[in-house]
Amino acid sequence: MVSNGDPAVEKSEFIQEIVRRNPSCIPERYHRREEDKAKYVDMSALAEDIPVLDLTLLSNGNKEELQKLDNACKDWGFFQVTNHGIAAEVLQGTKKATADFFNLPIQEKTKYSFHPEFKTGYGQPFPVAENEILDWSDSLLLLLGPSQNRFPNFGSCCKGAVEAYSDGIRKVTEELFGCLSLIMGLEKDTLLGLHEELTTVMQMNYYPLCSRPDQVLGLTSHTDLGTIAILMQDDDVTGLQIRHNEGWVPVKPLPNSMVMNIGDILEIWSNGKYKSIEHRAVTNETRERKSVGLFSLHTPQWKLNHWKTSWLPKSVVESTKRSSMVIISKGQSSEGSRGRNTS
């Protein structure tokens, strides 16, 4: 446990508990630096430009939709997916399971505390430096596959809903990998095969309301290190923002759709053609927010223990990327993506 000298905030504490005790308290360790705040340029007007794609059309090989996918991955690195085949009840069931979990008393939630061996559970997954600014969110990580490595307590907490979602999302993931392989000029099953054994991690995020949202961040800006990430967010609270030029564009929820983004590994595999874009989550004064992220990782990356750049020093991120560099996109030189600077 790391203390910053502020008895109200031990590192092992959960922001949900801090807010429950005193909704107007913003402990020192959550205050953002001035330079982080200064970077902010509001680009909300561009929110409508974030592409929306129809997965059924994509899966049926609709050329126009596949072209839109190619443009979305090049220009935005993010898009929303509709017509994905997961029933609305399954999505709502997962959202309810997430809400039910975070509504449990703290003594119940800590029964699922983060387990270093299985790298899953409730709470801070990795060590935090003494002076590191903390995020205004709590999370629960679950390993969905490969099945033999599942978190042993997985069954008892949100079993039914998570399993139904997990089945649906696996199909969506496989369809997306198929479509991405095609637009990269590869055989349909290439990307899936490159994972060796596809590892899927689910992260449930809970962002309590915050009396001073301008002072904190729900989630520090980062890129996702895996191949793709699929996010389900609350239907009626906006919090996700993506980096665009010098500013941030909010990703407004479309009910029953999902947000997909390209991770660092797919950027590398595409030789830099598709972009892994920095993103973050903000909070607000009146509404709590929840989101459920699904991260597809290739097996060597899972063994590295990290799948978000905000959890790693920048130098480690760069060398991780270089060491996992396998460029498969046709017709491009392998030198192309090496020079890219993510800072």
Ligand SMILES: O=C(O)CCC(=O)C(=O)O
């Ligand atoms: O909650 C969100 O909107 C963002 C979540 C996210 O980026 C993550 O979990 O990596």
Ligand SMILES: [Fe+2]
């Ligand atoms: Fe992310």
